[in-house]
Amino acid sequence: MQNLSSKFSVSRQWKQSALLTLDLLFIPLAIWLAVVVRWGGMAYQFQVVDFVAIVITMVASAAYFLRIGLYRAIIRFMGQQAILTIIKGVTASAVILAIAGFLTKSGIPRSTPVIYWATGLFLIGGSRLLVRSFYHGVIRANGDKVIIYGAGASGRQLLNNLLHNGDYNPVAFVDDGPKLKGGVINGVSVYSTQQLxxxxxxxxxxxxxxxxxxVSHQRRREIIDDLEGLSVHVKTVPGFSELMLGSAKVGQLQDIDLEDLLGRDPVSPDVELIDRCIRDKVVMVTGAGGSIGSELCRQIARCQPRELVLLDISEHALYQVSTELKRDNSHNISVIPLLGMVQNQSRMETIFKEFKVETVYHAAAYKHVPMVEFNVVEGVYNNVFGTLSAARAAMKAGVENFVLISTDKAVRPTNMMGASKRMAELILQSFAKRYDGTRYSMVRFGNVLGSSGSVVPLFRRQIEDGGPVTVTHKDIIRYFMTIPEAAQLVLQASTMAKSGEVFVLDMGEPVRIVNLAQRLIRLMGYEVKDSAHPKGDIEIKYTGLRPGEKLYEELLIGENASGTGHPKIMQAAEAMLDDDAIDQYTSELRDACDANDCDQIQQILQLAVAEFNAKDGISDAIWKRRLDNGLVIATNDKVVNIISPKTI
Known part of the structure; x- marks a missing residue:
């Protein structure tokens, strides 16, 4: 398509000069045709004064055409306004001809300007329409053939965009509207959806x-289900909310919305609930540059807090989210980006006090299971002691609400990431019992579609690269939600907190990952390659469970869960540790981290988090290197002990 575009890429000045020259040829030709039509043949003999009138018409018309901007219009994008300009110009040219004929005493019949108006419009306007039609015909012939599903206003607007784009060749509409079926829109026929x-x-x-x-989410899913078996790549225009907010346009095609892969309707937010902890308050988000943190910031900004404080350790991530918020700041909210580590309690306390923070959403954490498995000490420092420092600083500074963003991997964890997040929950539950000034709560949810490290962006990249798509196990299942849903859940649940609650979302049925991969392959226009379809396009390869990974995740530790003021949010009733145990475990855990003793860290977390089953042992990279160098020794598959330096 780039080569095709280059064929039409000549300078704008050259195009305007060519059009002006062409019009200067069309004017006398149109006058001659008008005279021929008037006399019914070629009997009229042109005199010198007639030629003078024609020259005057040519020069004056060209000057007028330039003045009204006739040559500024781009032919391939020519629309109603450009056509009206042509009519205006030719009309003026006919008037000029009549005046010139009168002044020069030309013998051209007085009815000639009227006929000239029609012939001039045909030549000048028709030539441009012909060029536009030729251009569109060429680019459509070279574009991918597409069908537009929906012949309403959005479909018609999309068609107009595609006709000027060149990447796609729209050959048909499909629509179930009885008034649309069988019609033709801008040269494209409308068919029934049953003919798809x-x-x-x-x-x-x-x-x-x-x-x-x-269209409703239910109807949208039905349509997508019907399209899955057609071996076509399905794309969509942005959703209605994006169009209304002005953040997207109809012509901006995108892959199927992540919500459409969930198999359920997104949870609708309760705006009144969201506002309670935010509107006219000073709100802070830790981990503001992350997937969840940045979405929290976007939604918080829409609720008009007095100030929004952003904290992140990553300068790049903080710059990105703060720049976006300031650029789209329609409510003139004060956005304050701060660099810092949540483990630095002194800095956290200073920030809380100086900015008089009222609500904190603590999203700063290491969340990728393999990364924390290979970096145990840093994972615990950040997830456990980062939460401890931030929660203690909030208490000392008198913060009203402190909300921890947790994960379903904290339920009966089999990895260090999940165990560290459950330990963070236990710390907050202890703080909720001890201190009355700050309301502490936790929000626990499953995997987030579209976040960094999410399977869907990974699958899309693998499909675009020709496969294979990698899935760890054929039976692995996960709960899923979208980033906006996750952020809305956090904001709504925080308003329900009295202190110490663990909130979870009713996320519907879990999704089998291999089914998600197969669905995405088909919706991107390919066929799954397997034993039943050996000539398929994309193969699914099973790589085996990673260290600490489970086949399925849970949202509740126990069986007891109660309802809340929101139909999709539940409150978990779970066992807690007493304050002395929390103090002892956190003290011992800090000593173990300072000593880089992964074995001790694992044992402490197994004692503190009763459900923690470290089924894959220790995978920490430094620990394993020390094992290779003979500095530690494995006594069995799961327990590793330090060799005293005196015995080496």
Whole structure:
């Protein structure tokens, strides 16, 4: 398509000069045709005064055409306004001809300017329409053939964008509207949706483009289910909310929304609940540059806090989110980006006090299971002691609400990340019992579609690269939610907290990862390659569970859960540790981290988190290198002991 575009890429000045020259040829030709039509043949003999009138018409018309901007219009994008300009210019040219004929006493019949208006409009306007039609015909012939699903306003607007784009060749609409079926829109026929499989086959369609921004989620899923077996790449226009907010346009095609892969409707937010802890308050988000943290910031900003304080250890991530918030700051909210580590209690306390922070959303954490497995000490420092420092600083500074962003991996954990997050929950539960000034709560949810490290972006990259798509195990299942859902859950649950609660979302049925991969492969226009389809396009490869990974995750430790003021948010009733035990475990855990003793860290977490089953032992990279160097010795598959330096 780039080579095609280069064929049409000549300078704008050259194009305008060519059009002006062409019009200067069309004007006398149109006058001659008008005279021929008037006399019914070529009997009229042109005199010198006639030629003078024609020259005057040519010069004056060209000057007027330039003045009204006739040559500023880009032909391939020519629309109604450009056509009106042509009509205006030709009308003026006909008037000029009549005046010139009168002044020069030309013998050209007085009815000639009227006929000239029609012939001039045909030549000057028709030539441009012909060029536009030729251009669109060429680029459509070279574009991927597509069907637009939905012939409403969005579908028609999408068609206009595609006609000027060149990447796609729209060959048909499909729509169930009785008034639309059988019609033709801008040269493209409208068919019934029941004819879609036949159209895909007969036209060799590459893409189906969904132009249904306001259709219900249930209907949208039904349509996507029908499209799965057609071997076409499905793309969609942005959703209605994005269009209304102005953050996207109809022509900006994108892959299927992540919500459409969930198999359930997104949880609707309760705006009144969200506002309670935010509007006119000073709100702080730790880990503000992360996937969840940045989405929290976006949604908090819409609720008009008095100030929004952003904290992150990553300068790049902090710059990105703060720049975005300041650029899109329609409510003139004060956005304060701060660099810092949540483990630094002194800095946290200073920030809370100086900015008089009222609500804290603590999203700063290491969340990727393999990364924490290979970096145990840093994972515990950040997830456990970062939470401890931030929670203690909040208490000393008199923060009203402190909300921990937790994970379903904290339930019966089998890895260090999950165990460290459960330990953070236990610390907050202890703080909730001890201190009355700050309300501490936790929000626990499953995997987030589209976040960094999420399987969906990974699968998309692998499919685009030709596969294989890697899945750890054929039976692995996960609960999923979207980033906006996760952020909304956090904001709503925080308003329900009295202190010490663990909130979880009713996320519907868990999703089998291999089914998600297969669905995505088909919706991107490919066929799954397996034993039943050896000639398929994309293979799914099973790589085996990673260290600390489970086949399935849970949201509740016990069986007891109660409802809340929100139909999709539950409150878990779970066992807690007494204050002395918390103090003892955190003290011992800090000593073990300072000594880089991964064995001791694991044992302490197994004592503190009763459900922690470290089924894969210790995978810490430094610890394993010390094992290779003979500095530590494994007494069995799961327990490793330090060799005293005196015995080496």
């Amino acid at each position: 499989p036949e159209l895909v086959s007969s036209f060799d369609i590459s893409y189906v483009l969904l132009a249904l921004p306001s």
